[in-house]
Each structure stands twice: as structure tokens, then as C-alpha cells.
Amino acid sequence: MTLHLDDLRVRHLGECRYDSPLSAMLAAKRTSPHYVAEGDRVLLEDTVSMLAEHGLSPHDLPSFEAAGPRRKIYFDPARVTAGIVTCGGLCPGLNDVIRGLVQELTVQYDVKRIVGFRNGLRGLTARHRDDTIELTPDRVRDIHNAGGTILGSSRGAQDAEEMVDSLLLRGINVLFVIGGDGGMNAATNLAAAIRARGLDIAVIGVPKTIDNDLPYTDQSFGFQSAFAQAANFISSVSIEAAASPDGIGIVKLMGRHSGFIACYASLARNAADIVLIPEVPFALEGEDGLLARVERHVRSKGFVVIVVAEGAGQDLLAERGLLEGNATDASGNAKLGDIGGLLRETITAHLTAAGLAPTVRYIDPSYAIRSVTANAYDSVYCLRLAHAAVHAAMAGRTETAVVRWRRRFVHVPMPLIISHRNQVDPDGDLWMSVLEATGHLVHDPAPHRPLLVER
Numbered sequence: 001m002t003l004h005l006d007d008l009r010v011r012h013l014g015e016c017r018y019d020s021p022l023s024a025m026l027a028a029k030r031t032s033p034h035y036v037a038e039g040d041r042v043l044l045e046d047t048v049s050m051l052a053e054h055g056l057s058p059h060d061l062p063s064f065e066a067a068g069p070r071r072k073i074y075f076d077p078a079r080v081t082a083g084i085v086t087c088g089g090l091c092p093g094l095n096d097v098i099r100g101l102v103q104e105l106t107v108q109y110d111v112k113r114i115v116g117f118r119n120g121l122r123g124l125t126a127r128h129r130d131d132t133i134e135l136t137p138d139r140v141r142d143i144h145n146a147g148g149t150i151l152g153s154s155r156g157a158q159d160a161e162e163m164v165d166s167l168l169l170r171g172i173n174v175l176f177v178i179g180g181d182g183g184m185n186a187a188t189n190l191a192a193a194i195r196a197r198g199l200d201i202a203v204i205g206v207p208k209t210i211d212n213d214l215p216y217t218d219q220s221f222g223f224q225s226a227f228a229q230a231a232n233f234i235s236s237v238s239i240e241a242a243a244s245p246d247g248i249g250i251v252k253l254m255g256r257h258s259g260f261i262a263c264y265a266s267l268a269r270n271a272a273d274i275v276l277i278p279e280v281p282f283a284l285e286g287e288d289g290l291l292a293r294v295e296r297h298v299r300s301k302g303f304v305v306i307v308v309a310e311g312a313g314q315d316l317l318a319e320r321g322l323l324e325g326n327a328t329d330a331s332g333n334a335k336l337g338d339i340g341g342l343l344r345e346t347i348t349a350h351l352t353a354a355g356l357a358p359t360v361r362y363i364d365p366s367y368a369i370r371s372v373t374a375n376a377y378d379s380v381y382c383l384r385l386a387h388a389a390v391h392a393a394m395a396g397r398t399e400t401a402v403v404r405w406r407r408r409f410v411h412v413p414m415p416l417i418i419s420h421r422n423q424v425d426p427d428g429d430l431w432m433s434v435l436e437a438t439g440h441l442v443h444d445p446a447p448h449r450p451l452l453v454e455r
């Protein structure tokens with residue numbers, strides 16, 4: 001998709017007429033290598049060839065509005081009531097973001113009232129809108145020491161008009177939605193309903209996803225903490241597999257449509273022999289198929305370690321009638337089949353038929369990787385995203401997500417965040433690193449992507 005400058009402009013509620021409490025500090029600031037001034041923009045692309053292709057002057061190149069405080073703001077902080085909601089699956093750092101939002105709103109902008117909606121967008125429905133948490137600096141002081149979200153979360157559909165009514169009834173002018181693709185979709189619909197009614201309510205998204213599958217963001221917050229935890233399970237399984245005759249270690253990791261956790265966790269330990277992700281189809285049978293490859297590893301090395309993303313090989317499950325048709329969860333996300341189980345069974349059967357006596361160690365750490373506390377890096381990241389989100393809201397941006405893009409914090413129009421899915425590029429350098437680390441390129445140089453099968 002080719003994007004132009006106009007596609008990257010974010011919506012403003014109106015003219016910024018109030019002096020920001022941070023204006024004196026900002027007056028002296030100019031763009032430097034370490035600071036992007038408020039009027040400056042951050043380029044969408046960062047290679048010479050991509051930029052040259054546009055043939056445009058720097059001012060006309062596709063670029064994002066820089067995040068950060070403005071000297072003039074849209075809302076009078078004394079009249080602001082903020083709302084916060086977390087939706088979808090958990091990921092590390094949710095509490096850090098909540099805490100950062102509350103601290104920034106109260107300490108820097110002196111906002112007096114912050115309402116936490118419970119249990120995801122369900123908390124904005126008529127039935128639940130009064131069951132909220134008053135968020136104060138005291139209430140959030142220690143929440144970053146635990147994983148999960150103190151607000152709770154949920155899946156399931158809600159009516160946008162009903163949610164707007166809730167915002168009006170609770171007097172919310174600024175809503176922060178911390179969510180994944182579903183949450184950003186819902187926030188976009190909510191913002192559209194607010195706009196249609198001509199209301200003065202800002203909706204700011206803080207994109208969140210354990211799968212790292214949202215575009216226009218370097219990496220999702222919490223992702224690093226989650227893949228570090230996943231890497232521990234890979235270590236455990238590889239120790240077990242190595243200590244068993246004909247040992248087979250399999251770790252199934254989250255990653256519905258994107259195999260980022262599988263790739264990064266595998267690279268972190270560099271112990272995986274085979275990595276299977278949704279983006280790269282593979283065959284079980286045949287000389288280049290998975291079963292033959294597993295057998296070669298076991299015969300040459302004595303054991304094999306396989307890391308598989310939960311969304312990999314769904315076509316193989318469908319072929320075997322092991323998928324529940326069009327089954328979806330409450331939010332409309334497709335329900336996946338158990339690729340880990342299929343691998344365990346087919347590998348055991350294949351190796352046994354080949355005269356080996358496999359010992360299979362299979363771990364599905366599942367929720368254990370996304371419920372952890374954010375590590376120090378992610379905590380910093382979450383705090384800075386929260387700061388950026390508060391500045392964006394106070395400056396009257398709406399239908400806008402705050403993200404880090406090429407190491408800078410920027411504003412992205414929400415529709416772009418849900419325009420497509422971020423996936424591992426089979427031609428990109430991340431997958432190349434995985435192939436290098438697993439020895440595919442050295443041991444099997446013939447097919448460029450050894451486990452990729454044209455179907």
C-alpha cells in the first residue's frame with residue numbers, strides 16, 4: 001500500500017487555545033537528533049531507495065506527526081475527566097501504561113478525575129458503566145509490579161452508540177483505549193460515533209498485542225517481556241530433548257497470524273532447530289517436508305527442538321478435518337486448531353515407523369508468557385507511550401494511536417493501525433536470521449526457504 005502525506009494526518013478536535021502547563025519548558029526546545037519539535041514530522045520510510053522513489057521534497061514525503069507535549073493544548077485540564085479501558089488478551093505492561101497515564105494526567109496536567117472502566121469495552125455498556133474504578137496516583141502506585149491489568153479485560157461485541165452514551169453519562173472528555181486490532185477497531189467505530197454526534201471527546205489508542213501484529217509500530221509494548229519468558233520454555237525443552245534418546249522437544253507459542261514471538265524467542269536462545277510460523281507454509285510429507293527434516297536431525301544430532309507458533313500449519317489441520325469450521329471467539333477471532341498436538345502425533349508415528357524410539361517433550365506455555373510483569377525495558381517503553389498518549393489527548397488529537405516508529409514516538413491515524421496486519425516477511429531479514437540460526441541456509445542451501453511449500 002503506497003501512503004501519501006495526507007493519509008498520515010491525524011484528526012484534531014479543534015484549535016488549541018489553552019497554555020500547556022509544559023509550555024515554558026517547551027519554549028526553548030528545537031529539533032535535535034534526540035528531540036523532535038512539535039511542528040516537525042517523522043518520516044514513514046527510512047531507506048534511501050524508498051525515499052528516492054517518491055521524487056518529492058522532504059516536506060512532501062509521507063511522514064507522521066511527532067508525538068509529545070504541545071505549547072498550546074485543546075482541553076482545559078481543570079475540566080477534563082479521563083477514561084481508561086484495556087481490551088482483548090493480556091500482555092505485559094498493561095498496568096505500566098495505566099499507571100503512566102494516571103501519573104501524567106494528574107502530575108503534569110492536574111487532571112482531577114480519571115475513571116477506569118472494568119473488564120474491557122464491556123465496562124462501557126449500559127449494564128456495567130457505573131461499576132468503575134476511580135484511578136488516582138495512590139491507587140496505581142504499585143500496580144506495575146504485577147502482570148495483567150487492574151482494570152480487567154474482555155472479548156465480545158459492544159454497541160458503539162451505547163458506549164458513547166456511557167462516556168456522556170460519566171462526563172468523559174478523553175478516552176484512552178489500550179487494545180489490539182480488535183480494540184483499535186472498536187475505538188475507531190466509537191470515535192466515528194462521537195464525531196457523528198458532534199461531541200467533543202478525544203479517543204486515543206495505545207496499541208497493544210502480544211503477537212506484535214499491529215503495523216506502524218516498531219514493536220508492541222510487552223512483546224520483549226513475553227518473548228523472554230517464551231525463550232525460557234525453549235531452553236527447558238531443549239535440555240529435556242537433549243537428555244533423552246531420540247529426544248523431540250516441541251514448544252508451541254502464541255501467535256495467531258504472526259510468528260514474531262516464535263522467531264524472537266527462538267533467536268534469544270538459539271536452541272531451536274526448526275521454527276514454524278503462520279507466514280511460511282510447510283509440508284509434513286516429502287523429502288523437504290517437516291517429518292523427514294526432523295528425522296535427519298534426530299539421526300545426526302540425537303535430538304531436535306521445534307518451536308511452533310500456534311497459527312502455523314492451520315491448512316494441514318484443515319486438510320485432516322481437525323479445524324472447527326468457521327468457529328470464532330466472542331470478538332470474531334478465528335479459533336485455531338492444535339498444531340502442537342498434530343506435530344507431536346505425526347512426528348512420533350513417523351519416527352517410530354522409521355525404527356527410532358522418540359521421547360517427546362511438548363510444552364504449550366500459553367498464558368504463562370503473556371501474564372508476566374513487564375521487564376525494565378518494557379516498563380520504560382510503556383511509560384513513554386503513556387506520556388505520549390496524554391499529550392496527544394490534551395492537544396485534542398482524536399482517532400489517533402500513539403506508537404514508536406523508527407525509534408521516535410509519533411501519532412498514527414487509527415484507521416491505519418487496523419489497515420493490515422504486521423507479519424513476519426518471509427523475504428525479510430528477521431526470517432533470514434531465523435534460517436541462519438537454525439542452520440537451514442548452511443545445511444539445506446538448495447531451496448531458498450526450505451520449509452516453504454508452494455500450495
Ligand SMILES: Nc1ncnc2c1ncn2[C@@H]1O[C@H](COP(=O)(O)OP(=O)(O)OP(=O)(O)O)[C@@H](O)[C@H]1O
Pocket residue numbers: 087088089090120121122154155156157158179180181182183184185186187189208209210211330331332333
Ligand atoms: N472489527 C471490530 N469492530 C468493532 N469492535 C471490535 C472489532 N473487533 C473486535 N472488537 C472489539 O474490541 C474488543 C477487543 O477485541 P479482541 O478481543 O479481538 O482483542 P484485541 O483488542 O484485538 O486484543 P488482542 O488481539 O491483543 O487479544 C472486543 O470487545 C471486541 O468486541
Ligand SMILES: O=P(O)(O)OC[C@H]1O[C@](O)(CO)[C@@H](O)[C@@H]1O
Pocket residue numbers: 089090180209210211254255256310329370
Ligand atoms: O484465550 P484468549 O484470551 O482468547 O487469548 C488467546 C489469543 O490471544 C492472543 O494472545 C492475542 O490475540 C493470541 O496470541 C492468542 O491466540
Ligand SMILES: [Mg+2]
Pocket residue numbers: 088180181182
Ligand atoms: Mg487481536
